Amino acid sequence: MHFKTAARQDLPEIVRLLADDELGSRRERFEDPLPDSYIRAFSEMESQGGNEILLAVEDGNIIGCLQLTFIPGLSRLGMKRALIEGVRIDRKHRGQKVGEALFREAIRRAEAEGCGLVQLTTDKQRPDALRFYEKLGFTASHEGMKLILE
Template sequence: MEDLEGAGPDLVIRPAVATDVPAIVALLADDPLGAQRESPDDPAPYLAAFQRIDADPNQHLVVAVRADQLIGTLQLTIVPGLSRRGATRSIIEAVRIHADERGSGLGSRFIEWAVAESRRQGCRLVQLTSDASRTDAHRFYERLGFTASHVGFKLAL
């Protein structure tokens, strides 16, 4: 999909494929919150979810790959809407960077890619959520220009 400027010619962001799913799930499970939510030993629900995501043109599950190793992932969702004068927005979810790559600048470049892709898709707003306990992530997003503007709510079903 794209070489990230300044990241070297071997770093590529591309659409995820089904064979990436185990590595993506491993990234999702590689922190205290993810370890409680994810079950990497059972790939079936993840593969079914991947098929739903892959079939939806408003979903962009992407991976960052360096030297044939998957080192990051995020999901970008394009949401058409009526509010804000009919503005389309994007939502960035499930951002994960491999532990060995954290602090390398990859996360910043990855989010910059998502913002640029949102602009390319005609979005007028980019939003994301972050668990209240992830204070380091909050500082990271604020450094990139995001503002903590809303209070989020969830209802488990």
């Protein structure tokens, strides 16, 4: 297994992973062709810088992904943070330490970028994900909130 930053041609496989999940199947649209909204979002991420989709690849196949964003800030003496979102592992590879390896790579990249912490949120409907993150050393130190704008 190796890791790489996603390119435009990887989008269909990324969206497939995002949709291949109980919650994701209600949020995503894995279609051929992909909805333009995914292409626009990926283009915005590329032009922004410090915002990437990190992929786990095995035998040329994408088997995991996460979005890694670096956020400069003023609090905590100007500490830069890394934010992890959109974590998915191909169902055929779950339980094989792919997620752990993908997170270790994301954390390595965050450290190399000079980040002082890595943060994430997890849906309360994903208790297995919460246990996984805690096993990696993450702590539930804050309450997260969202306001959906539609």
